[in-house]
Amino acid sequence: MRADLLAEPIAGLDEALAAVDGGDQALTAGLLRPQPAQVAALTGLADALAGSPLAGRVAEAVDKIAAGAAGEDHFLAVAAARTALLGSVHDALSARVDEATGRPHAEPAAPEPGAEVSPNLLAAARSWLADLARAGWRGLDHDLVSGSAPVISAMLPDPAPRRLAALLDGFAAELAASCPGAGIDQVPARRWGDLWSRALVLTLPGALGGAPGGTATGRLLPLGVDLHEHGTAAQAQVHAVLEPADGSTPRLVRASVSVPKPDTVLGAGLWQLLRPHLSLLAAAGDGRSMDVEAMPVTAEGDLVWDEERARPGAPADPFVTARVVLPTAATPPVAPLDRHPARLAVPVFLEGYTTDKDGDAIGVTVAGHRLPVDLDRVPVASPLTPAAVASSGACLGLLRWDAGTFSVQPLAVETVVKKKAVAVHAGAWAGGTTDKNGVKAEKAATDAVTVLRERAGRLLRK
Amino acid sequence: MVQGDGALSDREKFSMARVLSPARPRKLAKVPFVELADGRLQGVVSSGSDIGRVYVSSVAAGSFVFACSTNNNRPCGGARGMFCNHILTMINEAVLQYGATRVARYLRVETDPEPTGQAIASAMSATAPAQGDSGAAATVFSQFLRHLAYLELPPTTAPLPEMQWFPPTRTVV
């Protein structure tokens, strides 16, 4: 990998992010009665969109907000402006990553039709998000935040709007824990601006994405497992290379499984909830491939897993896949609305590097350029330790970017334990484990779920 | 080099700024549910004697007004003018789940920087807080049922791109 390219500045990036910051400053103070400073910041956001198809809508929205006469459509225009700017940042970063990896990028595909979701639910979500924008992060209070609860409860049972429900649920929990807004030390303005604008855009008809348009047939070679979680939801994503049965170019794909959860189910408990619905998790943990036939796949390379269309395959070492197949695998396009730097999670293979360790911070220096290692993203229930990364000689990871810096999230490393070369995988326990610590964690998680199910059995159906 | 420097501070500029510390695992048998919400520390405590009964306990932030009653809205015999054992147990379990600092900060209890559950309870008791009515019990109990209902929600294998914003974390915020 040309790591040096990742360190070079990108033209226009600072300017785009400064415009986003302006929007975030305005959202921090609230859009109900903005002060001149907030109006100026929003005007900067609008100016950055000049010449784009959004220009007129955003300029009008800023006028209305300045006059204290803004409605939901105007807030939506601000969210769209922010989304478009971060989309352009994503595209520039993504082009840079393609140069660095030297891998081909597949052409953008036509958007797939959106899922059917109750318009009333989407309207209720939009109304709450508009209330948030009016109050601003500094104006947060418990009553305002709890306004999301009925919307989320009504949305969660239906898997179709799960994207939006899981987002609102995680977002509302952060807001609730930060009340009152006036007392927040440093407002996480970029983050909440991201979550707010994404949620608002997802309330538009068709934005939620729908049925996958294609199918995949061939051999799936897992690279590693990426876990996501907030208090009341967990998602595991297996990154893999698909070798199509028709002999066409191998391509990067993902397979996901997610589930809502009580916030007391943690660690190994997440794997327990997820693993029954995605056999690929166990295959990835055991170093096996899987064969898929007519598996639904989106234009973005997301397999929508159906156990009926998958069967276990031959052993496949992810490090062999990384060395042999990954360099030629095509990266799928990103759906227009999903273009955001936070969405970058590009499989990369690094070797021949040196590591440095300063307290909890670990870096790898590849061809003279240092990349910080994002160890915090490694699941809690995992054998991959900071020590293993620090002593590693090869790393399979996801390249990410946040706040101006690229970093690498380790999915697996090759290291030496007791004079023996071993591979340690972040998702090794996803399908279950015989590791002593892993077994203990599994037992504790099973006990927690047993108590909750027992309580639910007695109390929930009365 | 870092690109994107401007007026906002570091934490303000991260899409992945960590806002919440992860809850810590704890045994759930005694206190199946506890939360910091609605301006209260509130939870559900299993009865020691009757497996079908639970107590709904709460302590308000700032005033420390407390309440304890059964899920059938019978007042708790132990909570007469002072914290009952259910409330004390709930405070200890909240400290296990959220960490003492977060619990103390939420309740607005003035204690040592690294308090224990016991220190938090004593500091609140020392102000001789008033006993509230059990008005909140129904809300707390329905929150508990909502919490349990998460176990029954269906999984999906459709991707949730927004979960990229919610990585695991080992960092204490």
Ligand SMILES: [Zn+2]
């Ligand atoms: Zn009691």
